Amino acid sequence: MNIELALQTFLDESRELLSDMEQILLDLESQPGESELQNALFRCVHTVKGSAGMFGLDHVVDFTHVVENVLDRLRAGEIKLSKALANLLLRCRDHISLLVEVPEPAEAVDLQPAGNALLVELEPFQSLPASGNGQTPQPQNSEHGKGDLWRIGMRIQADALRHGMDPLGFIRFLGTLGELVSVNTLDDGLPRLDQLDPEACYLAFEIELRTTANRAAIEDVFEFAGDLYQLQLQEPGSAPEAVAAPATTDMDIVEAGSREGKMQPADQADAQRGRRRKPVQHFRVQADKLDHLINLVGELVIASAAVSLDADRSGNSTARESAANLNLLVEEIRDSSLDLRMVPIGETFQKFQRVVRDVSSELSKDIELVITGADTELDKTVVEKIGDPLTHLVRNACDHGIESPAERSQKGKPALGRVHLNAYHESGAIVIEVSDDGSGLNRDRIIAKAVERELVRADAELSDREAFNLIFEPGFSTVEQVTNLSGRGVGMDVVRRNIEALRGAVELVSPGVAGGTTFRIRLPLTLAIIDGFLARVGEATYVVPLEMVVECTELSAEQQAVSNEQHYIKLRHEVLPLIRLREHFSHGGERSRRQNIIVVRHGGQKAGLIVDELLGEHQTVIKPLSGIFSHLKGLSGSTILGSGQVALILDVPALMHQVAQHEDVANRGIHPNARPRLSASYS
Amino acid sequence: MSSALQFDADTGCITVAGELTIYQANAAAESLRSAFASGSLRRIDLAGVTELDTAGLQLLLMAERLSAHGEDPVELVNHSQPVREVLEVLGVGAPS
Amino acid sequence: MNQPQRKEEAVRIADTSGDQNQYLTFQIGREMFAVGILYIREIIEYGSLTTVPMMPEFVRGVINLRGSVVPVIDLSARFGRGESAINRRSCVVILEVEGINGDEEQLQEIGVIVDAVSEVLEIPPGEIEPPPSFGARIRADFIAGMGKVQGNFVILLNVQQALNTREMAELAAIVDAPKDARDY
Numbered sequence: 001m002n003i004e005l006a007l008q009t010f011l012d013e014s015r016e017l018l019s020d021m022e023q024i025l026l027d028l029e030s031q032p033g034e035s036e037l038q039n040a041l042f043r044c045v046h047t048v049k050g051s052a053g054m055f056g057l058d059h060v061v062d063f064t065h066v067v068e069n070v071l072d073r074l075r076a077g078e079i080k081l082s083k084a085l086a087n088l089l090l091r092c093r094d095h096i097s098l099l100v101e102v103p104e105p106a107e108a109v110d111l112q113p114a115g116n117a118l119l120v121e122l123e124p125f126q127s128l129p130a131s132g133n134g135q136t137p138q139p140q141n142s143e144h145g146k147g148d149l150w151r152i153g154m155r156i157q158a159d160a161l162r163h164g165m166d167p168l169g170f171i172r173f174l175g176t177l178g179e180l181v182s183v184n185t186l187d188d189g190l191p192r193l194d195q196l197d198p199e200a201c202y203l204a205f206e207i208e209l210r211t212t213a214n215r216a217a218i219e220d221v222f223e224f225a226g227d228l229y230q231l232q233l234q235e236p237g238s239a240p241e242a243v244a245a246p247a248t249t250d251m252d253i254v255e256a257g258s259r260e261g262k263m264q265p266a267d268q269a270d271a272q273r274g275r276r277r278k279p280v281q282h283f284r285v286q287a288d289k290l291d292h293l294i295n296l297v298g299e300l301v302i303a304s305a306a307v308s309l310d311a312d313r314s315g316n317s318t319a320r321e322s323a324a325n326l327n328l329l330v331e332e333i334r335d336s337s338l339d340l341r342m343v344p345i346g347e348t349f350q351k352f353q354r355v356v357r358d359v360s361s362e363l364s365k366d367i368e369l370v371i372t373g374a375d376t377e378l379d380k381t382v383v384e385k386i387g388d389p390l391t392h393l394v395r396n397a398c399d400h401g402i403e404s405p406a407e408r409s410q411k412g413k414p415a416l417g418r419v420h421l422n423a424y425h426e427s428g429a430i431v432i433e434v435s436d437d438g439s440g441l442n443r444d445r446i447i448a449k450a451v452e453r454e455l456v457r458a459d460a461e462l463s464d465r466e467a468f469n470l471i472f473e474p475g476f477s478t479v480e481q482v483t484n485l486s487g488r489g490v491g492m493d494v495v496r497r498n499i500e501a502l503r504g505a506v507e508l509v510s511p512g513v514a515g516g517t518t519f520r521i522r523l524p525l526t527l528a529i530i531d532g533f534l535a536r537v538g539e540a541t542y543v544v545p546l547e548m549v550v551e552c553t554e555l556s557a558e559q560q561a562v563s564n565e566q567h568y569i570k571l572r573h574e575v576l577p578l579i580r581l582r583e584h585f586s587h588g589g590e591r592s593r594r595q596n597i598i599v600v601r602h603g604g605q606k607a608g609l610i611v612d613e614l615l616g617e618h619q620t621v622i623k624p625l626s627g628i629f630s631h632l633k634g635l636s637g638s639t640i641l642g643s644g645q646v647a648l649i650l651d652v653p654a655l656m657h658q659v660a661q662h663e664d665v666a667n668r669g670i671h672p673n674a675r676p677r678l679s680a681s682y683s
Numbered sequence: 684m685s686s687a688l689q690f691d692a693d694t695g696c697i698t699v700a701g702e703l704t705i706y707q708a709n710a711a712a713e714s715l716r717s718a719f720a721s722g723s724l725r726r727i728d729l730a731g732v733t734e735l736d737t738a739g740l741q742l743l744l745m746a747e748r749l750s751a752h753g754e755d756p757v758e759l760v761n762h763s764q765p766v767r768e769v770l771e772v773l774g775v776g777a778p779s
Numbered sequence: 780m781n782q783p784q785r786k787e788e789a790v791r792i793a794d795t796s797g798d799q800n801q802y803l804t805f806q807i808g809r810e811m812f813a814v815g816i817l818y819i820r821e822i823i824e825y826g827s828l829t830t831v832p833m834m835p836e837f838v839r840g841v842i843n844l845r846g847s848v849v850p851v852i853d854l855s856a857r858f859g860r861g862e863s864a865i866n867r868r869s870c871v872v873i874l875e876v877e878g879i880n881g882d883e884e885q886l887q888e889i890g891v892i893v894d895a896v897s898e899v900l901e902i903p904p905g906e907i908e909p910p911p912s913f914g915a916r917i918r919a920d921f922i923a924g925m926g927k928v929q930g931n932f933v934i935l936l937n938v939q940q941a942l943n944t945r946e947m948a949e950l951a952a953i954v955d956a957p958k959d960a961r962d963y
Contacts, residue, residue, distance in 0.1 A: 161705050166737045171772055183774040187744050193716055198708035202741055205773070299846050540829065585832030623848040626887060627878050627944045628838060629831060631952030638829075638841060638848045646829040646841050646848050 006164030007103070009224050010051050014100045017044045019351070021093050026353045028081055038075040045071055047220060048096065050176060054169030059108035060099045063115050067092050070125045079125055088121050090354070147178050147212035153232030154207065158200040160228040167205060170229070173221055178211025287380070290341055294528055297330075297337045298621035301529070304330040305618070305642035331619075338526050341381065345432070346374030348383055349421045352394050356419055359398040366405060366416045367398055373423035378430045379526040382502055386432070386523065389498045389506075393434040393519050394419060396492075401436030401516050413437070429522050429547065438516035441508070443467050450476065468508045472496040502527065503545075503636055505602065505653055530622050530649065532639070534615035535598060538587040541647040542611070543620055543639055548652045550599040550606065552614050560595055569608065571599070579659050580610045581650075584634070602653045605660075609650070622649065633658060688714035695725030699732050703739035711742055719749055719757075730761035735769045800901050802926065804933055805872065805893040807855050807863070811933040812893075813902065813926055818874045818938050820888060822896055825869040834951050836862055839892060844873065851890040852942060858917050868895040878944035889942050902926040907935065 021044040028037050045068045052060035067089070073079050081089075095111070095118055102108045152174070156167055171183060189202040211218070215233060222229050304327055311323035349371045360367035402408075402417035409415060420435040443464060450456045450470045462470075470476060474493035499506045504523035512518025524530070532543035533552070555563065563569050568577045576599065582591060592612040599608050620639035623646075629635070636651035688711050689698045697718055703711060718724045727746055732739075743766075749757050762770070802813035803822075823844075828851060830840040837856035841848050851871055855863040863869070871890040878887035910922035923937040 161736075161738050166705075168737050168740075168769060168772065175772070180772070183772065185773045187741075190741065190745055190748065193712075193719060193745055193749060196712055196741075196745060198712035198742065199705055199738060201737060203737060302846065540832075587832065623846075625831075625841070625848065626850045626889070628850050628889075628947045628951065629834070630948045632831070632833060634833070635831070640843050640846065640848070644843050645827060646843050648829065648831065 004164075006224075007055060010055060011100060013051065013224055014048050015097070017048050018093055018097045018100075020044050022090065022354055023350055025086055025090055025093070026357065029083075029086055032081055035075065038071075038081075042068065042071040042075050043217075043220075045096075047223075048100065050173040050221065051224065052100065053173060053176075054166070055164075057100070057102075057105060059102065059105040059111070059115075060096065063092075063099055063119070064096055066119055066122055066126065067096070070122055073125065085125060088118070088125075092118055092122070147210050148236030149181065150209045150211060150218060150236055151232075151234035152205075152207040152209060152218065153234070154205040155230040155232075156201045156204060157228045157230075158197075158202070160201045160225070162199050163228055165225045165228050167201070167203065167229075170221060170225070171205065171207065174207065174209055174218070177213045177217065177221070178209055181208035181210050183207050285340075291381075294337055294341065297334050298528060300330055301334055301619065301621050302640050302642070306644070309642040334529065338379070338528060341379050341526070342377040343380050343383055344375050344377050345383065345423045345430070346371070348387060348390070349374055349423070351387070352390070352421060355391060355394055356398060359395055360417075363399065364405075365398065365402055367402055368416055368418055369394075370418055370420045371422075372420070376423035376425060376430060377525075378523065379528070381527055382430075382523055382525075385498070385502055386521075389495045389521070390421075390432070390434065392492075392495050393521075394421070397434055397436040397438070397517070397519075401438035403438050407439075411439075425525075426522075430525055432521040432523065433512075433518050434521075435512045435518040436516040440512070440516050441468055441471075441510040446470055464510075465507070468510055471508065472506070499523070500653065503651075528622060530620055530639070532618050532620050532649065533598065534618045534641075534647065535581075535596070535609070535611035536613040536615055537581045537585065537611050538589045540585075540587065541615065541641065541645065542581065543618065543647050543649040544598055544600060544609065545649070545652060546617060548600045548602055550601050552596065552598050555595045555597050555610070559597075563595075563610070569597075571597075571608070574606070576606055576608045577659060578608045578610055579655055582610070582612070584655070600652050600656075602656055605656060607652075607656050607659065609655075620647075620649075688718075690714060690718040690721075690724070692721060692723050695723040696728055697724065697726070698728040698730075701731065702734040703732050703742070704734055704736040705738035708738040708742065711739070715742060715746060724749070724757055726758045726760055728761050729759055729766050730763055732763045732766050735766050740769060740773070800903050802900050802902050802933075802935065803872070804897040804900055804928070805870075806895045806897060807858075807893055808860060811897070811928075811931065812854075813900070813933045813935050814872070814874065814938055815935075816899060818876065820873040820875050823871050823873065823890075825865055825871055825892065835947075838947070838951065842871065842890060844888065844890075847888065849873065849888045849890050851892060852947070853892050854941065855892075855894075857941065858921070860916075863892050863894060865892075866894065869893070870896050872896065874938055874942065876938055876942050876944070878942070887944065889944075891942070900928060902928065902933075902935075 021041060024037050024041045024044070028034060028041070031037065045064050049061055049064040049068055052064065070079070070085075070089070074081060074085075079085070095115055098111055099108060099115070102111065154167065154170070156165075160167070171180070174180065184206040186204040186206065187202065189204065190196070191202065209218070215235075218233060219231065222231060304323075308320075308323045308327055311319040314320075353369055356367055356369040397419045398417075402419070403411070403413075405415050408417065418437045420433070420437075422433040422435070424431055447456065447460075447462065447467055447470070450467075450473070451458045453475055455470060455473050455476060456462065472492045472495070474491070476492065496506050499521055502523055504521060506519060506521045508517060508519055510517040530543070531546040533546050533549050535542050535544060555569075559569050563578055568575050570576070578597075581587075582589075596611050596614050597608045598611060598614070599606055618641070620641075622637045623639055625632070625635070625638055634651050634655045635648050636654070637649045638646050639649060641647050687700050689700070690696075691698070697714065699711075701707075727743070729743075735743075743759060746757050747759060798816055801816045803816050803819050804811055804813045806812070828840040828842050831838060831850075835856075837853050839851045839853045839856075841850050843849075853863050855861060870893055872893055873888055873890050875886050875888055877884055878889070906927045907924040908927070910919055910924055912919065917934065921937055921941040923935040926933045926935050
């Protein structure tokens with residue numbers, strides 16, 4: 001029995017529809033009266049109601065019914081979408097999204113008072129007083145007796161009932177589109193009692209429906225039944241015989257299938273004719289199946305690296321050639337399968353329309369959100385995790401970035417403040433910017449506060465960049481300092497930690513892109529694979545993410561001598577701080593006679609990693625490290641080499657950060673008390 | 684939440700109490716089979732049915748059909764409101 | 780996709796239902812330990828280990844277990860008895876425990892180094908005594924009980940506690956701190 005699964009589908013679809021609904025409501029504010037949008041709005045609620053009805057979620061049906069009535073009047077032009085009504089409908093949307101998460105009507109009692117309050121508010125917008133307070137949902141009788149006569153042939157796979165797709169629910173819901181003129185239940189498929197599988201479906205139906213709805217609306221009813229239902233939709237006005245004939249032959253298929261106890265392959269032509277409406281066809285794949293595939297591809301990449309290695313060693317030129325061919329194909333497969341998980345960031349950005357709207361009205365500021373680069377794609381797994389940090393930054397921009405209207409007019413700025421979300425690709429990474437056109441950061445105030453919190457010494461000399469980025473230090477913002485809005489439990493240090501957990505980085509630029517401040521987040525396109533540069537230190541192999549590598553070179557004898565004495569060398573007139581991996585990671589053993597340096601860059605700073613040997617580029621699949629290593633600094637993950645050995649991936653930003661701190665402590669007088677806190681930010 | 688099919692061999696009557704849905708379908712089919720096999724099944728009393736879905740409906744349609752082969756027809760009697768409602772929607776001849 | 784997986788699961792449950800009292804015994808130092816075989820995934824030879832820097836002594840490193848990177852714990856060091864010396868009979872026993880991964884609790888594979896694997900024994904509940912409150916030289920919460928086997932005691936490990944990933948991660952963080960402040 002798979003009713004759980006069906007419910008899950010219902011939940012997924014409802015969440016999607018409700019997020020559409022929110023977007024449409026916001027769009028309608030800028031394009032009032034747009035009839036396409038109003039229709040779409042109605043359909044969202046209508047579909048949620050219908051699906052909920054099929055699962056007997058009366059608490060959802062009762063409430064959405066009233067909202068649906070109001071939206072019906074809206075699309076009929078009987079009422080207008082005032083700001084007040086838009087607000088109310090947004091709150092109703094929020095309430096519905098709470099309701100759909102409750103699996104049983106009985107468990108929804110807690111939500112009842114809030115729901116009733118909204119229903120009272122909806123009252124003035126409701127159509128007929130006769131419909132009362134909307135406690136009893138009625139089919140839309142308004143469409144009774146109107147419209148065209150559709151004949152619908154409904155074939156059902158034997159498994160449908162087990163998946164929770166009971167035809168009764170669909171038929172009842174069809175009834176809400178208009179009038180069920182007749183329903184003919186075909187029970188010819190029923191086997192003998194001793195052959196009956198009581199959970200299989202043997203019935204088929206022929207339905208006559210009089211409705212004003214179009215083909216798409218009727219097909220929508222069956223949207224989430226997937227291939228379990230096959231429809232024959234008879235256009236109004238055409239000959240009725242055409243339906244009956246295929247319906248009977250189809251019955252045979254269903255019957256034969258169910259006797260065998262297995263599902264017949266769906267008649268694809270039919271299924272596609274019924275479902276293909278959009279130029280680009282999508283279909284739903286369970287996320288974990290996709291993840292599993294990508295894991296397997298990861299294994300394949302490793303295995304194929306091993307094959308190449310063996311082929312190279314064997315000296316057999318045919319084997320080497322075959323391995324090279326294989327490698328090319330594997331790379332293509334890897335790219336295409338990773339591509340499957342790429343989604344545009346626009347959907348995530350759109351969610352912030354609502355955030356900005358709510359926050360600005362709470363703050364009595366006038367703020368618009370501008371979105372650019374919505375088509376920029378990145379891995380779904382990254383998208384899922386970027387929401388929280390972004391929310392915080394957007395709230396922060398509204399709260400602290402944008403000035404009050406009075407202040408703005410004083411400065412001769414337009415009263416309407418602007419928050420800008422932007423995304424673009426840059427050298428194998430995605431960059432997301434949150435900008436505001438506010439007054440920007442006050443360097444002195446930040447330093448004063450950092451000194452007060454003992455994060456830096458009063459006499460510390462800091463560049464603007466260093467000063468601004470102090471706000472990411474733990475302990476910088478405290479609850480008493482921030483307003484109710486952005487002070488919801490997290491500080492900027494948490495934002496930075498979340499982003500760094502995704503192998504990303506965040507920095508603050510002021511003045512920013514739009515004048516005020518800009519938070520710039522840089523994230524890898526995918527968390528699954530990394531182009532790395534391999535280096536040996538003692539017996540260990542480390543991987544440096546290739547995008548951070550500037551150059552690799554052997555240290556000259558002279559440089560080596562210099563570097564033994566101090567923590568930096570001069571490389572082409574630049575002073576380059578050094579990180580000796582052997583010492584840093586406390587590897588024992590002797591340094592090899594020839595030392596090599598890998599110059600890495602991160603966030604505008606460079607550093608040199610001293611290693612024993614350079615082993616070249618290697619594309620690697622990232623394997624997460626066990627939770628035991630969660631506090632480990634300077635390493636971000638692991639990977640498996642062609643030889644089967646595990647290599648550790650260096651977390652270059654963290655390494656550089658650690659080294660910078662030591663330098664700060666040594667040279668520039670960051671308060672020593674700050675140390676434990678600072679290092680905690682990398683835990 | 685559950686239902687019970689009670690077969691009284693003396694009266695030849697199955698009384699159904701509670702839901703008759705896919706959750707009970709297997710058990711109900713089993714009861715129906717053994718009642719039918721006993722040879723004395725005459726009636727199914729539906730007064731106590733609180734919910735009926737397609738799986739349940741199939742069983743009832745099946746039971747009605749049994750009557751066509753048996754010596755004495757099996758009758759569905761005392762349709763409860765939920766049963767009537769389903770039969771009406773599906774146009775499977777609700778008793779008036 | 781789902782069908783074979785479920786079958787496998789069913790087989791596993793059927794197979795293991797009678798194994799509640801079965802324990803794998805092994806030696807660490809001169810002492811015998813036992814772990815319920817339901818925790819045991821496999822036993823592999825010691826080798827090809829990658830050390831992870833800046834970890835406490837008891838985290839020996841990581842190995843590649845058919846594509847997964849699995850940490851290897853030195854139980855002797857974890858018990859505070861110093862690092863295990865690797866010998867010809869040293870093995871890595873792969874156990875499955877509940878552990879943290881990011882913010883989530885999930886089943887995790889962890890390897891432990893043992894000096895020698897002995898045998899699988901049946902120890903009925905009646906033969907198990909509660910852990911002694913002192914004198915075991917091992918933290919009391921690591922011991923699930925003392926099993927009597929042929930007149931000798933074996934220590935039944937509380938695997939979930941001895942391999943508590945959260946605690947080990949926190950210990951690792953402490954070890955890391957002084958090194959972090961090392962002068963450059």
